[in-house]
Amino acid sequence: DQPGPLSGRHAIVTSGPTHEPIDPVRYIANRSSGKQGHAIAASLAALGARVTLVSGPTRLADPAGVTTVHVEAAREMLAAVEAALPADIAVCAAAVADWRPALEAGQKLKKQQGGALPPDIRLIENPDILRRLSEPGPTRPALVVGFAAETECVLDHADAKRRRKGCDWILANDVATGTGTFGGDDNAVHLLDDRGVESWPAMSKQAVADRLAARIVDHFAAPDPS
Numbered sequence: 001d002q003p004g005p006l007s008g009r010h011a012i013v014t015s016g017p018t019h020e021p022i023d024p025v026r027y028i029a030n031r032s033s034g035k036q037g038h039a040i041a042a043s044l045a046a047l048g049a050r051v052t053l054v055s056g057p058t059r060l061a062d063p064a065g066v067t068t069v070h071v072e073a074a075r076e077m078l079a080a081v082e083a084a085l086p087a088d089i090a091v092c093a094a095a096v097a098d099w100r101p102a103l104e105a106g107q108k109l110k111k112q113q114g115g116a117l118p119p120d121i122r123l124i125e126n127p128d129i130l131r132r133l134s135e136p137g138p139t140r141p142a143l144v145v146g147f148a149a150e151t152e153c154v155l156d157h158a159d160a161k162r163r164r165k166g167c168d169w170i171l172a173n174d175v176a177t178g179t180g181t182f183g184g185d186d187n188a189v190h191l192l193d194d195r196g197v198e199s200w201p202a203m204s205k206q207a208v209a210d211r212l213a214a215r216i217v218d219h220f221a222a223p224d225p226s
């Protein structure tokens with residue numbers, strides 16, 4: 001590991017979308033590129049942390065100096081995160097699918113002849129990885145950070161999410177249509193903790209990652225009083 005202010009610390013970062021299988025050839029997914037999560041993994045590693053990046057399918061190269069675990073579905077992501085514990089830091093940047101098909105067909109679903117109805121795909125809820133990581137207990141990372149992608153009332157919704165999930169910090173960004181956050185290179189975020197809000201100017205996802213990593217260094221140098 002690279003020597004630095006986070007030397008001796010283990011960080012788990014989730015990144016990318018998840019793919020939830022319908023049958024062997026089809027899946028449900030979302031538009032996450034993985035850019036923000038991968039950048040965070042690289043920034044933490046550059047500051048000396050040992051980093052386990054648990055990534056859904058993306059087009060990105062594995063960041064150098066990071067252990068990358070490739071997964072597809074949310075349940076695999078949770079299992080890989082749990083296998084990587086214990087950790088000092090967890091950053092959940094993955095866009096985990098909220099739901100998955102209740103049943104994964106063993107064979108490709110076939111179009112029915114003669115005007116039969118298309119298949120009904122019943123959905124069930126996926127595990128919430130951020131919430132699991134935030135649960136109090138011996139393996140809870142000292143600092144758990146989540147993301148909130150909101151299209152309206154960004155700060156209110158993000159703060160409610162922070163409390164609901166039980167994480168320490170939330171990075172909130174506005175993903176309303178036209179902001180270009182999804183798949184884009186820039187991100188304007190607000191960092192919310194139990195003391196308030198810090199709004200960062202629009203900057204590249206790499207700069208957001210570097211700033212977050214620097215905030216994490218400060219946090220461990222002088223932990224928030226709580």
Ligand code: C5P
Pocket residue numbers: 014074092093094095096097098126127128129130131145146147148149161
């Ligand atoms: O509830 P919502 O998906 O808006 O919350 C976003 C945050 O929760 C992100 O940090 C995301 O990585 C995390 N999350 C998760 N597992 C889920 C859903 C969201 O870790 N199943």
